[in-house]
Amino acid sequence: EAQVTQNPRYLITVTGKKLTVTCSQNMNHEYMSWYRQDPGLGLRQIYYSMNVEVTDKGDVPEGYKVSRKEKRNFPLILESPSPNQTSLYFCASSFATGFGEQYFGPGTRLTVT
Amino acid sequence: GQQLNQSPQSMFIQEGEDVSMNCTSSSIFNTWLWYKQDPGEGPVLLIALYKAGELTSNGRLTAQFGITRKDSFLNISASIPSDVGIYFCAGPYNTDKLIFGTGTRLQVFP
Numbered sequence: 084e085a086q087v088t089q090n091p092r093y094l095i096t097v098t099g100k101k102l103t104v105t106c107s108q109n110m111n112h113e114y115m116s117w118y119r120q121d122p123g124l125g126l127r128q129i130y131y132s133m134n135v136e137v138t139d140k141g142d143v144p145e146g147y148k149v150s151r152k153e154k155r156n157f158p159l160i161l162e163s164p165s166p167n168q169t170s171l172y173f174c175a176s177s178f179a180t181g182f183g184e185q186y187f188g189p190g191t192r193l194t195v196t
Numbered sequence: 197g198q199q200l201n202q203s204p205q206s207m208f209i210q211e212g213e214d215v216s217m218n219c220t221s222s223s224i225f226n227t228w229l230w231y232k233q234d235p236g237e238g239p240v241l242l243i244a245l246y247k248a249g250e251l252t253s254n255g256r257l258t259a260q261f262g263i264t265r266k267d268s269f270l271n272i273s274a275s276i277p278s279d280v281g282i283y284f285c286a287g288p289y290n291t292d293k294l295i296f297g298t299g300t301r302l303q304v305f306p
Contacts, residue, residue, distance in 0.1 A: 087238075116294070125200075125284060126239070126296035133292060141293060173238050184229075185294065187238025 087188035106174030115157040119170040200297035215272040217300040219285030228268035229286040
């Protein structure tokens with residue numbers, strides 16, 4: 084089954100404790116992206132990757148890091164999480180650039196206390 | 197930065213009613229996308245529009261690419277309970293990035 088998986092689905096952590104949210108897709112997509120969803124603000128792009136070893140900032144990259152060492156995986160790293168990073172996070176992938184059909188993962192709800 | 201504004205923010209309607217929502221931008225888009233997010237899940241693409249003036253249907257859903265290229269509209273006819281969710285418009289900018297609207301939350305009452 085074609086899908087985008089994210090782990091964990093739920094995470095509660097404390098300020099400053101480094102964490103990684105994993106994302107994996109099995110569709111051989113080149114383009115992958117991370118978004119955060121906050122009430123009233125819709126989905127905002129954090130980082131995206133056009134292909135292996137090619138990443139770039141989205142609209143809200145501060146406080147986040149990503150890497151793309153393999154085509155299927157695109158982890159999101161929070162080196163020192165803060166409460167304003169409490170949000171719902173989505174990973175997405177598509178064949179081509181960002182305006183192709185993007186397939187979204189199920190989401191990761193992160194709470195930073 | 198770039199913003200897509202959607203209205204209304206939320207809608208509470210009765211089953212069987214028709215629904216209209218729109219999305220506006222301060223700049224021109226060459227593609228408009230409409231996504232739906234079911235409760236507890238990630239967004240799923242409903243309709244893609246690639247040409248100004250284009251009208252495209254997907255079952256009970258119809259979307260239009262505005263003539264000015266700065267807006268798009270989504271209509272749902274004869275709503276049913278499973279239409280509940282958040283509807284997002286989206287469009288590409290700077291070639292590689294996709295920007296999403298603020299969303300319209302739809303509630304359907306039986």
